[in-house]
Amino acid sequence: MxxxxxxxxxxxxxxxxxxxxxxxxxxxxxxxxxxxxxxxxxxxxxxxxxxxxxxxxxxxxxxxxxxxxxxxxxxxxxxxxxxxxxxxxxxxxxxxxxxxxxxxxxxxxxxxxxxxxxxxxxxxxxxxxxxxxxxxxxxxxxxxxxxxxxxxxxxxxxxxxxxxxxxxxxxxxxxxxRGQPMTHPPVYSTLQTHGPPLPNLQTKSTSFYTTKSKHVQNQPPSVQMATATFIFSHAAIKQSLIQVHDNCPDATPFDLLAALFWTRVARLKASEHERKRSLSVCVDFRKQLRPPLPLGYYGNALHFSLLSLDSEEIDGGGLGNVVERVHHHLSSMEKEEFRSAIEWFESHKEEGGGCNKFAPPFRMYGPELTCISMEHMIDVPSGPTGKAGKPLMYGAMFDEEAGPVHVSYNVGNVEGEGLIMVMPACPDDEDEMLRRTVMVALSRKELAELCEDQAVLGLHPTMLLSGRH
Structure with a gap:
């Protein structure tokens, strides 16, 4: 404190x-x-x-x-x-x-x-x-x-x-x-890869983790991050998805918002010498494994992958194009990427000493700009209506009438270019499930500029916890 x-x-x-x-x-x-x-x-x-x-x-x-x-x-x-x-x-x-x-x-x-x-x-x-x-x-x-x-x-x-x-x-x-049974009780199972051995462990994921693990660590992070929270309405997200439909008809709210904030933050960090712009995308892989892990699996089930685009594509390719690239990056990810990453961590041992000691930790959030998807937090029940249920975090009600009005997530010890977290927002009603909250952590100067960015403000977000009166 x-x-x-x-x-x-x-x-x-x-x-x-x-x-x-x-x-x-x-x-x-x-x-x-x-x-x-x-x-x-x-x-x-x-x-x-x-x-x-x-x-x-x-x-x-x-x-x-x-x-x-x-x-x-x-x-x-x-x-x-x-x-x-x-x-x-x-x-x-x-x-x-x-x-x-x-x-x-x-x-x-x-x-x-x-x-x-x-x-x-x-x-x-x-x-x-x-x-x-x-x-x-x-x-x-x-x-x-x-x-x-x-x-x-x-x-x-x-x-x-x-x-x-x-x-x-x-x-x-x-x-x-409330005297109700737990919807997702904790499951203490060992995180193991499923299926036959992978013929090739040299995937994009293992290459990314190898590079990340060798990054020189700064203790503590050299730049203190400031954060702000943006809440986007169902109507604004729906309209924006319509506008990028020709480029990406299957775009999700995460695809849209990840692309929007990536392109705007990239402009703040623009350098004439950078030919590539990279985004580390973090997703939960509980549902991605085969067979899937239960949602209640206790522990970490996060996968980080790298998406890189030419600077020209970020700066002048149009938002719809970047939305499509984010969507394709996630939708085309093979199951072996998740499995190979798990096996890479399990096989990555500390040099010298005991052969069963895991290697030291490294900063998973950084040095690249990192964007976390929490789309899996929207519960989809098996009922006849087919409607998405209330986001998991907003189901935390101590009585039947009073659920949370806002939920914040923060990660400690983030390093590098910053953090973007896209998560469900408190729904106004069950028909407005496209509402999203975006938490952004950047250097104080960059965050102040982002809060004035017209492309972001064009979606008319409500801003919270930004220190702006």
Whole structure:
């Protein structure tokens, strides 16, 4: 938490433990992909219009949290090394750190006036120490706003969870609180490749990861990122998809927004010497494997791939052309790309010492401009209507009437050109499922220019958490 915070003040701290103890000697090993995410942290904030808690230390919500933690032993455990020197969780029921805080403004004013740096004050976090024996890898912060409303901040090491995994933990808490069964309970299966051995591991993915792993790390990142959030209406996205239809009739909202922000950010970073512009595209691969992983798979299931275009194509090829290139990049990705990447991580060992120790982590988010797709967060039920369900993060309701009005995601320790995250927005109704939220992290100067970019403003976004009053 920021020492310079003026509007967020901590009032109490406690530890939430599971209601049923885990058996002795239980551990949860991390995969090689989990290890690779070790330089990053994950921060999620759920905003609610009404205060759903009373006194948390006595509130039924604390009871339901303890109940759900019983199904998540790795969340309440502590990190340790196994015999090969790889990280694992000792599931010892040590508990989750919970902080209660007051915010010296209203929820609406906060969303209008806070910036991404101040928003971090809503999520308590301490980087992992050299000896993490007593360090809590998950933190929860409950923030009360003046006049009602709360924000629930969840922070964790990215080695433990990806955005899907962390989101489902919060969803499971709310479902347990309402006395409902978990829609996607945690699944602790080993991340393995499926099918016969791949005849060729020299795929584009493994080449990209090899290059990325050799990038010289800066500690800490040389440029502090500023963030802003843009919310685009269903109507604006629908109209824009119509405009690019001739180039890409099957374009998704992600294709459109990834292309839009990539081209606009590329103009801000334009250099006469650059012949290529590159975008690292991050997708969840739970549904991409065959057979697919369950949505509740606990751990990291993210795949990063590189899309490069000539500078002329970015600058003068038209938005529709770039939308088509993004769409083709994702839709043409062979299943072997995902499998080969998993095998690359599993086979990538540290030179010298034990032959089973995974290689050190490297920055997965950077140095290239990185764009994260969270389109898989839109749940599509098997019911007769065929309509898409409510986005997973907006199903986190502590009562039947009050769901979150906004959800923020942030990744810690991002390096390089910046981060773009495209995710579902809070739907106005079930027929407006094209609404999207785009969170952008850039250098402060570049972000200020992007917030004035006419191509972005032409879609009439609502801007939140940008520090712009």
């Amino acid at each position: 920021s020492n310079n915070s003026k509007r967020v003040s901590v009032v109490s701290k406690l530890t939430a433990v599971s209601s049923r103890p885990t058996g002795p000697g239980h551990t949860h090993p991390f995969t090689a992909l989990d290890h690779a995410m070790g330089l990053h942290s994950l921060h999620i904030i759920y905003y609610y219009k009404h205060n759903i808690f009373t006194y948390f230390d006595l509130d039924p919500s604390r009871v339901s949290l303890s109940e759900v933690l019983s199904l998540y032993p790795p969340v309440t455990g502590r990190l340790t090394r196994d015999g090969d020197g790889n990280w694992q969780v000792k599931c010892n029921d040590a508990g989750v750190r919970v902080v209660k805080a007051h915010v010296g403004t209203t929820l609406d004013e906060w969303l209008r006036s806070a910036d991404g740096l101040e928003e971090r004050d809503l999520t308590v976090w301490d980087d992992m120490p050299d000896d993490p024996n007593t360090w809590s890898p998950f933190r929860v912060q409950i923030n009360e706003f003046q006049g009602g409303g709360i924000a629930i901040g969840l922070s964790c090491t990215h080695m433990q969870a990806d955005p899907t995994c962390a989101t489902l933990l919060l969803n499971s808490w709310t479902q347990t609180h």
